[in-house]
Amino acid sequence: MHSLLPTTTVGSLPKPSWLAQPEVLWSPWKLEGDALVEGKQDALRIAVQEQTRRGIDILSDGEQTRQHFVTTFIEHLDGVDFEQRQTVRIRDRYDASVPTVVGSVSRERPVFVEDAKFLRSITDRRIKWALPGPMTMVDTLSDAHYRSREKLAWEFATILNQEAKELEAAGVDVIQFDEPSFNVFFEEVQDWGVAALERAVEGLSAETVVHICYGYGIKANTDWKATLGSQWRQYEESFPLLQRSSIDIVSLESHHSHVPIDLIELIRGKKVMLGAIDVASETIETPEEVADTLRNALRFVDADKLIPSTNCGMAPFPRNVALAKLSALSAGADLLRDELAGTDREAA
Known part of the structure; x- marks a missing residue:
């Protein structure tokens, strides 16, 4: 375990072929009933x-126990009808068939807490759990009840806060909220997005992360990225707001992206979970890369606040x-740790 440059991943890893179809996002389960419960635990x-x-x-x-990083959480809530589907534009990029909010949303029981307890029981290392952020949940639904993205986001923020508090009680050290929508809906981020996220983390003593990315390496995302020009400056919109927020850690893409590295300066004082592994290419990074x-x-974040991660x-x-x-990520972090230790020795 490293206290300096502790490595982590954003979240999902491939599932075993006996659990779900490999190399396909959100593929259905191959098992059912008790066999599925056991299979998910084995995969975890x-x-x-x-x-x-x-x-x-x-x-x-x-993310071995869930099909989708947003809808698996929503499936467990009341007020959402998965039979009544509408085609909506997701992240302003692609059309998807999504469930519909038909009544007041609520959470009758914990969603991921049993899975988190199981994870806690099989490792002594620090553990992190990812939840969808309120704005990204809103953007993955059709709303026939609240008729207001902001109102629905506040409802989801309250529900997420309940779940996060129970995850913390189950022994989760770091709770991450995935908000790819923060790279798209800039006015909403400013008006209510960051505030709803802060509502979701209210009262937590676990470390909190917001992960804002440019998406999996799927065609809809790579096509969108091709339109963004030589510099991706979307973080410029949300980072100043997050720097002033109660969120502890900001997670961003860096390696092989067109994000100017100096944008990290905008979150000075926060911990930075830096993407040093490209998820849009199967080429394995070298430790040196x-x-x-x-x-x-490190020009823009102190070493004791840097968390090497995946994009x-x-x-x-x-x-x-x-x-x-994964091996490349930890080998690269090792190289830099050795360098920093050498610098410290020379300074002494």
């Missing part, structure tokens, strides 16, 4: 073992690729 065990073996410090569940990406960031989730990759990238 494997995810923990592989992360541990490859030197990852803050472990995630690899990872160390370079991290080293560049986004790795669910669509072949398993051997995702696991090799």
